[in-house]
Amino acid sequence: MTSPSDLFDRKMLARQRNRAAQRIGAHDFLLHRAAEDIVERLGVIQRAFPVAVNVGAHHGVLSRALVELESVGTVISVEESPALLRQCPAPRVRADMEMLPFGGEKLDLVVSALALQFANDLPGTLVQIRRALKPDGLFLGALLGGATLQELRAALMAAETEITGGAAPRVAPMADVRDFGGLLQRTGFNLPVSDTDVVQVSYETPFALMHELRGMGAVNALRERSSRPLRRDVLMRAAEIYADHYGIADGRVSATFEIITLTGWAPHESQQKPLRPGSAQARLADALGTEEHSAGDKANPGPVRNSD
Template identity: 40%
Template sequence: MNTPNDTDRPLMTDRAALLRQRARALRAGHADVLHRIAADEIEDRLSEINRSFTRPAVVTGFPDFWAARFPQARVVGDEPLLDLQPGAHDLVIHAMALHWAEDPVGQMVQCRRALSEDGLFIAVCFGGQTLHEARAALAEAEAEVTGGLSPRVLPMGEIRDMGGLLHRAGLALPVADLLSQRASYRDLLHLARDLRAMGEGNAMAARLRRPTGRAVFARAAALMARHHPDRDDPSRVATSFDLVFLTGWAPSATQQKPLRPGSARHSLANALNDLRTKT
């Protein structure tokens, strides 16, 4: 992924195309089921924390949905420069947009700066094996039919790599975990229509700028049906959506600190020997 100083690297995201797709999805009736799952999960996680957050903020490409779910929050767009004031919030949620960021670490750093001491950062975005079935089918079909490849599905970060971004952003007590969802569709074209309704169509800067031949989609649909049938209804196809959750805290002197390696007073071997002796 690119950072603002990587001027020699091509951009990953066509920002104007992404905004057009989001606007089109909203006009048509946003398919927000994965946003609802993400919001429910965040609310559950917040309920398990013994703290009240009174100055929340949400960063998202779909402000109306997230403003309704977090009505007390300041909701801002996922622009490269976030409209957040330093130290103004005790909770910042980056909601379903980080996977499109050219500079995800930069987004996290800005969120950290917007947090007061010991404030909480939570991000949720697509990652892991999201849409790996469609990616494989489209790549194989395009190679067979045209002899070439073009980017069609956004590259998704692996959870281990994405968790490392929290440390790079200066957040303490980092945690990364994944919620995997399986979805069933009539066919690949049904999936493509749903992605457009989510505002998650192909907005990559290097995407093919001319219409794709029907033969490519027909072959990809056949491959998808052959290799990824729905277990409950083999006439349909199944695909994966992985929601990655990233959690970290603005540093504070009152937070627990991990022990330095080698600082333990007793070894595991000695503890096991003591246990055997007692039993």
């Protein structure tokens, strides 16, 4: 079922990913980077995860890496695209990540790499993940953030506005890292952490970047996309603008990908809790070596600097 407010046409996205599946291995560098980071983070956590689920598993890059960890037991790959799912190691389940087929408190670990940014209802998906985790179960997810493809977005918008007088949405908007800590808390996770990894990649031309995106299965799946294909003159002008504004020294062009990693734990009584207000045993001012002022006192403003 879809809602008029849905941002993505998820059926179209699944078709695109099916078409890309045959050659996806030539365009999965970003997925490998996200998977390696998730595995590295898990490697420093001193506990076992007997049952893990990889949500939006693509062609199994992260699932295969998780199987190599001694701390992780069974890894279940969940993917909507059948062509991609067939490449994942067993056990595997075909399912929409917005309708996860797991009961409450069944899983020790849920991971996801570069899939959740295409959820129409990300809060709802996170709630499902948290409910599927056992108490003190871990969620680790990587998704694309707001700086992703900012150069391509700007070049396409400028070219289309210049030539046609208006611009249709061509690159999906992504959320900012500052939005995610609060989102994890609102969806019931404890100890939430969000951080970002900005990746700069160079391409021979803007067209090489667009070819890479098609290879990833990440072409325009916005529900409000224009029904008309991008005109050739607009595309050529966008490539000129891109090269002019984002060209680098060797004649290539730069593209930005931002990977935001989210960490959250299903609530459990053993987890750290914030101290009660007023329960501190030492003054912050003493630790900082500064003078403390009450809320009613005015701090000395210090000397006034003239602008002359």
